[in-house]
Amino acid sequence: MTGIRERSYQWRDPLASASVAPTVDGLSYMQAMMRGELPHPPILDTLDFELESVDVGSAVFRLRPAEFHYNPIGSVHGGVYATLLDSAAGCAVQTTLPAGAWYTSMGLNAKFLRRITVDTGEVRCEGRIVHRGGRTALARAELTDGAGKLLAEATSSCLIMRAAEER
Secondary structure (H helix, E strand, O other): OOOOOOOOOOOOOHHHHHHHHHHOOHHHHHHHHHOOOOOOOHHHHHHOEEEEEEEOOEEEEEEOOOHHHEOOOOOEOHHHHHHHHHHHHHHHHHOOOOOOEEEEEEEEEEEEOOOOOHHHOOEEEEEEEEEEOOOEEEEEEEEEOOOOOEEEEEEEEEEEEEHHHHO
16 A cells, blocks of 8 residues: 555543543633643544633634545545534533533534635634523534635534432
């Protein structure tokens, strides 16, 4: 075979962050991750994307497309789009949660609008809360290129849970 490329990467123990999550509010948790005080989730290393910013009700990730993101037809795989969209929407929800609460995605409705390749350059995915109730949240995420052109969008519904519910 010709043209073989190789990639290796490392990640930190994800349970180190997971054990802290129930003890602090969601925004503080995400900010500690951004400052490097807590390890970020291994999926960021696997797909080589970064958490750019967080605020109450919003989270932004960025990615520089690479060949290892490609599908068999030479463009970024839809699963990479979906992971970025799900991450931005879910982390936007996380930023609104009190200590002792967490979320899980119930559904992701994604629309892929434009092709992404290495030539696209860095892309940015911003998630924002649309609605947050006591048990569920709805967030929207948009994936854009450097010129602000919309590449994909998604709506995510999340279930909010609390420690007392696990008993």
